[in-house]
Amino acid sequence: ALQDTIKELNQTIEEGENSKWIAMAEVLREDLAYLYARQRGTNLTIENEIQMSYHSEVLTEPPHYHTGDFVFIEYDQKPLYGTIELVDADKVYVEPYPSVSDVNTQIEIDRNEFERCLRQDVRNSYVFDPNRAPVQDPERIQKENYRKLQKIAPEILTKDADILHFNGGSHRYPVTIERIDEDRIAISSYYEQNGDSMADPDMEFVIGTNAHTLSARTYQQDNLGIYQEVEMENDLVLNPELEEELDTFAGQWLDTIQRDYTREDLLQDKEESLFSPFEKIQEAEFKAEPSEETISKNPTNPRSAREKCADNLQAIRILRSLEEEKRPAREEEKDQLRLYTGWGALADVFDPSKETWETERNELKNLLSPEEYQSAMESTLTAFYTPSVLIDAIYSKLRDFGVSAGTVLEPSCGIGNFFSRKPEDMDLQFYGVEIDPLSGKMAQALYPEADIQIKGYEEAALPDHSFDVAIGNVPFGDYQVQNPQYDRLHFLIHDYFFAKTIDKLRPGGILAFITSTGTMDKADTRLREHLARHCDLLGGVRLPNDTFSKEAGTTVNSDLLFFQKRHSIREKEELPDWVDTEKQIEFYENKERERQAFPVQTNRYFIEHPEMILAEPKNVSGPFG
Known part of the structure; x- marks a missing residue:
């Protein structure tokens, strides 16, 4: 609505005949533009918003303006407000906001004249904040850009692909990332005008393989007639300021590609097969004997309940020593900490009627605070750690x-x-949340480089739309988590973890969760509808029910599900088939060995893809029938 209003005012000023109405439109247009700038989060702090107070010669410090800044100037005896699109060595290009028409309306201004105009309007005061002065470390920007490219086009850096195409939807020109030489790549976006292919823009970069840098070398923007380069034939950088400016622009462009674009090969993969990457998972993969490396990192070899308890107690003793001595864990201590498996299969330790566990129970009470002991006892129903072979498969x-x-x-x-x-070949930065204080402190001791918050997920401070991947084994339970932002959904705890984690992922981010089969099979479709509106299902695997038996001492029906966050929310009328379930009739033998029919609620995804069920589906009689 604000944009439409300003466009109408622009038209009134350009085409109007009544000078009084034109003057009023100019004043209102400036006020609305100022409102727009404040909504964009600029550092404007002017309290008096009377239009005439904006113009004064008060800004005397050196300006620190960047691409993307919203500015107010009077140029060619007319008010001009808009976004800085490009800063050249001696020119600045401003895109008026909003344009009267949809064609390119960038205005080219001499840089010295632009800075003089900036000083005339106090609304530009945030540009003169000395804290905005650029850090003189161009290599830092180049390293950041290398990491950004590594996220969106790793095959270009590893030379596994020469060209990748990105689709930004119907409102954005497609982007191509291409290797053009041994150490050079091009990132380009083209459109057609009067039969000619127009760069909008086209940039070339040098890849620093050893230093992990991505350095801008050329910039071409055909609709403005711009071509810039920062080096001679011998690779000598002639214009460090231009190089830094182009590197900064490239960083913003890579952010946009990561946020708003999808690789076409991934889109094609989804259309061809939702489950093809999972065909390599075989049931044997989850039953294989652990390697020596696996045992050293996270032992999964069978241990008795007594041995597990002893390892848990020793891990707690080490943790207490670390806390008392205020020092990091040594490697041999980390090896012992990794043997901690929680209390999911050790409920007897906390049962006063089990006299054979009295010694361990008393020592545990001495090692833990009353709150920690209570938390450990409550975790016996939920703390089942994930087998390492399943983590490797993820x-x-x-x-x-x-x-x-x-x-x-x-x-x-x-x-x-x-x-x-x-x-080892993955460059990942980990962020974790753990409600159990004992487990959380061990995680912090084991992985000090990770950012781990010890609190409930509902209390964790995590930015929205920022993570590339979310992984884990979501907690089970028949209760709701109190979180005002999600209370309206009335989700139980495992559904709540899905909903909140989706919000934390960036568009295009991957969610890989181990969850109960109820997530996909239960008759209540509310969670699946929520997932389908925000995500695409990449695939799923129904795990054997003894996957967790070694660690948890129990059988559980669970799925491994992979989702990718969508760039736009899907309409309710377009929900995919996997939102729904179907009742199937299966047969089993009861205790009297009589063959009986039994209705089973199964998700359509697993009905259509039975090869993704890594076990033989059976109904068997249990303690409840």
């Missing part, structure tokens, strides 16, 4: 989806078993 699938670097969130991280299994 990383394998993430690699299939093009993940090689980025930020990873685990909202129920335990002691950090997912962190410990990170493949």
Whole structure:
């Protein structure tokens, strides 16, 4: 509405005949533009918003303006307000906001004249804030841009692909990233005008393979007739200021590509097959004997309940020593901390009627505070750590989806078993949340480089739309988490973890969760509808019910599900088939060995893809029938 109003005022000023109305329109237009700038979060702090107070010669410090800044100037005896699109060595290009028409309306201004005009309007005061002065470290920007490119086009850097195409939807020109030489790439966006191909823009970069830098070398913008380069034939940088300016612009462009674009090969993969990356998972993969490396990192070899309890107690003793001595853990201490498996299969330790566990129970009470002891006792029903072979399978699938670097969130991280299994060739920064104070402190001791918050997920301070990947084994429970932002959904705890984590992912980010089969099979479709509106299902695997038996001492029906966050919310009328379930009739033998029919609610995804069920579906009689 604000944009439409300003466009109408622009038209009145350009085409109007009544001088009084034109003057009023100019004043109102400036006020609305000022409102727009404040809504954009600029550092404007002027309290008096009377139009005439804006113009005064008060800004005397050196300006620190950047591409994307919204500014107010009077140029060519007319008010001009808009966004800085490009800063050249001696020119500044401003895009008026909003344009009367949809054609390009950028205005070219001499840089010295632009800075003089900036000083005339106090609304530009935030541009003169000395804290905005650029940090004189161009290599830092180049390293950041290398990491950004590594996220969106890792195959270009590894030379596994020569060209990748990105689709930004119907309102954005497509983008191409292409390797053009051994150490050079081009990032370009073209459109057609009168039969000619127009760069909007086209940039070339030099890749510093050893230094992990991405340095801008040329910039071409055909609709403005701009071509800039920062080097001679011998690769000598002639214009460091221009190089830094182009590197900064490139960083913003890479951010836009990551946020708003989708790789066409990934789109094609989704259309061809939702589950093809999972065909490599075989049931044997979850039953294989652990390697020596696996045992050293996160032991999964069978241990008795007594041995597990002893390892847990020793891990707690080490943790207490670290806290008392205020020092980091040594490697041999970390090896012992990794043996901690929680209390999911050790409920007898907390049962006063089990006299054979009295010694361990008393020592545990001495080692823990009353609050920690209560938390450990409550965790016996929910704390089941994920087998390392399953964690490795998750990383394998993430690699299939093009993940090689980025930020990873685990909202129920335990002691950090997912962190410990990170493949060496993946450049990942971990963020974790853990409600159990004992497990959370161990995770912090094991992985000091990770950002781990010890609190409930509902209390964790995490930015929205920022993480590249979310992984984990979501907690189960028949209760709701109190979080005002999500209370309206009335989700139980595992559904709540899905909903909140989706909000934390950036568009295009991957969610890989282990969850109960109820997520996909239950008759209540509200969570699946929420997931389908915000995500695409990349695939899922129905796990054998003894996947967690070694760690948890129990059988549980669970799924491994992969989703990708959409760039736009799907309409309710367009929800995919996997939102729904169907009742199937299966047969089983009861205790009297009589064959009986039994109705089973199954998600359509697993009905259509039975090969993704890594076990033989059976109905068997249990303690309740």
